[in-house]
Structures are given as C-alpha cells and as structure tokens.
Amino acid sequence: MQHRIILSILLGAALLGGCGPKDARIPDGYPSDYAEILQQADREHRLVIWSAVDRAKTAALLKAFGRAHPGFAISYVEMPATALNDRFLDAISRHLPTPDFLWSSAMDLQIKLTNDGYALSYASPEAPALPRWANWKDEAWGTTAEPIVMIYNRALMSDSAVPTTRAALSQLLEARSPVIVGKVATYDLERSAVGYLYLMQDKQASPDIWRLVRAMGINGTRFYPDAEDVMHAVRRGDAILGYNVIGSYAQDEARQDRNLGIVMPRDYTLVMSRIALIPKAAGHPATAKLFLDFLLSRNGQRFLAARSMPSVRGDFALPGGTPSTSNGALRAIRVGPALLVDRDELTRRYFLKKWRSTFCAGASASLSRGAAAIPACKQV
Numbered sequence: 001m002q003h004r005i006i007l008s009i010l011l012g013a014a015l016l017g018g019c020g021p022k023d024a025r026i027p028d029g030y031p032s033d034y035a036e037i038l039q040q041a042d043r044e045h046r047l048v049i050w051s052a053v054d055r056a057k058t059a060a061l062l063k064a065f066g067r068a069h070p071g072f073a074i075s076y077v078e079m080p081a082t083a084l085n086d087r088f089l090d091a092i093s094r095h096l097p098t099p100d101f102l103w104s105s106a107m108d109l110q111i112k113l114t115n116d117g118y119a120l121s122y123a124s125p126e127a128p129a130l131p132r133w134a135n136w137k138d139e140a141w142g143t144t145a146e147p148i149v150m151i152y153n154r155a156l157m158s159d160s161a162v163p164t165t166r167a168a169l170s171q172l173l174e175a176r177s178p179v180i181v182g183k184v185a186t187y188d189l190e191r192s193a194v195g196y197l198y199l200m201q202d203k204q205a206s207p208d209i210w211r212l213v214r215a216m217g218i219n220g221t222r223f224y225p226d227a228e229d230v231m232h233a234v235r236r237g238d239a240i241l242g243y244n245v246i247g248s249y250a251q252d253e254a255r256q257d258r259n260l261g262i263v264m265p266r267d268y269t270l271v272m273s274r275i276a277l278i279p280k281a282a283g284h285p286a287t288a289k290l291f292l293d294f295l296l297s298r299n300g301q302r303f304l305a306a307r308s309m310p311s312v313r314g315d316f317a318l319p320g321g322t323p324s325t326s327n328g329a330l331r332a333i334r335v336g337p338a339l340l341v342d343r344d345e346l347t348r349r350y351f352l353k354k355w356r357s358t359f360c361a362g363a364s365a366s367l368s369r370g371a372a373a374i375p376a377c378k379q380v
Contacts, residue, residue, distance in 0.1 A: 025068070027297065030125045040286035046073045047287040050088065050099040052081040052106065053274055057248070061303040065294050072287065080226070081106035082193045085113070088279070092118065098281040100288040103143070103274060105246065106193040110275035111339040114140040119277040122289050126296035129313045133334040134273060142273030142335045143295055144309040147247040148198055150263040151231060151254075156183075156240045157261075165267040166202075166212050169243070173215035176366065181219060185230045185239035188223035189355055194272075198244045200342045200351065201270050201333055210358050217362025217377070235260060246272065251308035264329075271332040273312060 023035045051058070055078045062074060079087065081104045091098050104110050113119060119139035127135055134142030150169070152162050157179070163169040172180065187195020202209040222239060224230045227246055231253050233239040247262070254260040276295065278288040294300045301311040333339070341347060360377035 027125070027293075034125070037286050037289055041069070041072075041284075041290050044284040044287045045071065046075075046284050047101065047291055048075045048077070048097075048099045048284065049101040049103060049291070050077050050079065050084050051101075051103040052079065052084050053103055054078065057252075057304075057307040057309065060306065061295070061300060064299065064303055065291060068294065069287075069290065081109060085109040085193075088113070088118075092281065097283060098279050100282040100284045101276065101278060101291055103276045105272060105274045106197065107272060107275050107333055107335065108197050108339040108342045109193060110277060111136065111140055111336065112343045114277055115337065115340055118279055118281070120280045120282065120285060120288075122278060122292065124289075124293050124296055126293055126313075129298075129315050130296065131312070131314055131332070133332050133336070134312050136336040139277060140335050141276045141292065141296065142312050143276050144248075144274050144304055145271050145312045145332065146273065146309055147264055147330065148244050148270040148272055149247045149250050150265065151234050151242045151245050151250050152261045152263065153234050153237060153240050154259045154261045156237060159261060162241070162261065162263055164263055165265055166206065167208065167267065169241075170208070170212045170215040173212075173219040173221075176218060180240050182222065183238075183240040184216060184219055184221040184243065185224055185233045185241070186216070186221060186243040187227075187230065188225055189352060191225040194227070194246075195244065196348070196352075197333075197339075197342060198270060198272070199355065201331075202244075203351075205268050205270070205331055210354075213355060213358045214362035214365075217359040217364075218366045220363065220366065221359075231260075244270075248308035248310075266329060268331045269329055271330050273333065273335060274309070275335060 023038055025038055026032070026034050055076060058076065062076060066072060066074060077099070084102065084104055085106065088098060088102060090096075102110065102113070114136065121138050123138045124141070127138070130142070134145075150162075163172050173184065187198075189196045189199060199209070199213075202212075222233065224233060227249050230239070230242040230245055231249060234242045235253065235257055247264075250260070250262050254262060276292060278285060278292060282288050295304075296313070298313065298315075301313055305311050356377075363377045
C-alpha cells in the first residue's frame with residue numbers, strides 16, 4: 001500500500017509538471033511551460049528560413065543558435081525581398097511546403113502577408129523589451145532599428161560640402177553644379193520595393209519631398225534597382241551621393257572604403273526594421289518560435305549589432321556612435337497596418353505616376369539650361 005501511494009504521488013507530480021527538473025535551456029525569466037516548445041522543437045529538429053537579410057550578416061547569429069540547439073538542421077535561403085514575397089505566395093497557392101520563418105526588410109510586404117492571415121500569432125517572452133512600434137498583434141516583429149542615410153564619395157565631395165538636410169540637398173541639385181550634375185544615385189521605385197517604401201515614408205514625414213524629387217529631375221539623378229547598386233555607383237565614382245540607403249549596408253561599405261561617408265539627415269532620419277514572421281503553414285513552428293525568441297533576445301541582438309544592425313530592444317546598450325531611436329530626429333517606421341496603405345494598388349499607381357511626372361518636370365526645366373534629355377522622361 002505504501003509503495004502504491006508513493007507511485008501515485010510521483011505520477012501525479014509528473015502529470016502536473018511540478019516536480020521535474022527545469023529544462024536548463026529555458027532562459028531566465030521565461031515561463032516554465034516554455035519547456036513544451038523546447039520539447040516540440042526537439043521533435044521537429046529542423047528550421048527553414050527564407051530571408052532578404054544577407055547571409056554574411058547572419059552567419060554568427062545562426063552559429064550561435066546552432067550552439068544553443070545542437071543537432072538542429074538549419075536551412076537559410078537568401079533572396080531579394082520581392083522575390084521572397086512572390087515565392088511564398090506561390091508556394092501557398094500551389095500547396096507546396098512553406099518556410100518556417102520569413103525575414104525581410106520590405107516592411108510593407110511583410111505586413112501585407114500578416115494582414116492577409118498568413119502569420120502565426122505567438123506571444124514571445126521577449127516582447128516586453130521591444131518598443132510598441134516594433135510588434136503588431138504578436139504576428140509581425142521588428143527585429144532591428146536601422147537608420148536610412150545618405151552616402152557620399154569623400155574623394156569627390158568634401159565633408160563640409162555635403163548637404164545634411166533634404167532642403168539643402170534640393171538646393172544643391174537645383175543649382176546644377178557641374179560637380180554633381182548626373183552624379184546622384186537613388187532607387188528606381190518601379191523596381192525597388194524598399195525604395196518605394198522609403199519615399200512613401202518621406203512623403204508622410206514632409207510635404208517638401210516633391211521638391212526633392214523635382215530637383216532630382218533637374219540634376220539628372222540616376223536610378224538603380226537596389227541599395228547595393230547605389231553604393232557601388234558611389235564607391236566607383238559614377239555617383240557622388242546616394243539617397244535613402246540602409247545604414248547597416250553603408251557602414252559595412254564604409255569599413256572597406258574610407259572614402260565612403262555617411263550622413264544621417266538632420267531634418268529627420270527614417271528608421272526601418274527587418275520584419276520577421278512565422279507562417280501559419282510552417283512545418284516546424286516550435287523551432288521557428290525558438291529562433292524568433294533568440295533573435296529578439298539580448299544575445300541574438302548582440303550578433304546583429306556587431307554587423308551594423310542596431311538593436312530594436314529598449315534595454316540594449318548600442319555600440320559607440322550608433323544612434324538610438326529615442327533621438328527626436330529619428331522617425332521609426334511603425335510595424336503595423338499603416339504600411340498597408342503603401343501596398344494599395346491604386347495608391348501605388350498614383351504615387352508612381354506623380355513621382356515620375358514630378359521628376360520629369362524637373363528634367364524638362366533643366367533642358368532650358370542646355371541639359372540633355374533624360375530617356376526615361378521622353379514619353380511622359
């Protein structure tokens with residue numbers, strides 16, 4: 001009888017989870033039932049990530065996650081933001097396997113997927129450390145806080161001559177100085193998802209943005225499909241100044257080339273975030289939750305900050321010289337439904353039409369000064 005009583009007590013304690021030793025992998029401050037996620041992830045043993053974040057920037061992060069969870073098979077597939085979005089929707093429509101984790105700098109595309117019901121809701125234990133703008137419905141998560149900057153070639157333009165506000169940049173372009181005519185680079189909004197997003201955010205921040213677009217037409221600004229092409233044009237000297245480049249990319253380039261300078265506009269500096277979400281159709285959702293929590297944790301954010309991607313956490317000490325989003329000049333792009341306006345097709349068509357017509361109006365004005373016609377504007 002005594003043995004039966006002891007056995008009953010032990011079985012009851014096991015069922016209630018009250019007597020077993022705590023899983024050593026549960027981070028401090030996490031709830032005890034986090035062990036269930038760990039156990040399910042042990043059974044899944046696999047994680048498939050589709051990402052628009054350069055693999056080189058994530059290598060140390062992925063290795064650290066692998067050390068925390070040895071034996072997990074991790075597949076990291078890098079692709080452009082628009083291709084990532086299109087490939088995911090194609091997989092859904094054809095009932096093909098989807099990734100477990102989507103991570104992209106195209107904030108509006110990620111929010112559109114979330115709004116359309118493709119994201120799994122998960123209340124990460126790391127959520128209290130994040131600013132409110134970085135979390136939407138526990139489904140879309142901002143993982144970084146990266147300023148959008150201007151870059152310039154120091155061999156072609158002195159630090160003192162570089163404009164530090166958009167008004168100063170507009171004035172410089174309108175003057176058509178021989179030094180900078182045709183030597184400004186930015187995105188082709190019809191081919192760049194992030195370029196479109198950033199200029200839409202510029203429009204919301206300042207009505208004077210159309211003056212800048214017209215001034216770009218006057219100057220004969222060059223358009224490129226992505227930030228890498230913009231930066232390479234500046235480094236080569238094909239352009240002197242690049243507008244609206246992700247700061248982390250710019251800092252990486254500046255480490256390799258001391259002639260590359262960086263300006264955070266003083267009127268305001270946009271702050272973007274690479275948004276992560278876990279698809280509802282994920283084949284390994286528990287492992288994806290582990291990765292999201294690791295990514296948002298102090299430890300995970302440390303690996304991102306080391307690759308020039310400032311932490312989104314409010315309790316994270318940023319490296320020296322890195323701006324904080326508490327600075328009044330910084331304007332964070334909120335993770336949430338406001339980004340859906342940018343994806344409305346009628347809104348997009350109207351905005352692109354105005355962007356092109358405003359640019360070409362500036363180009364037409366420059367013709368009276370003997371400038372060459374811009375091919376992209378000949379049929380506008």
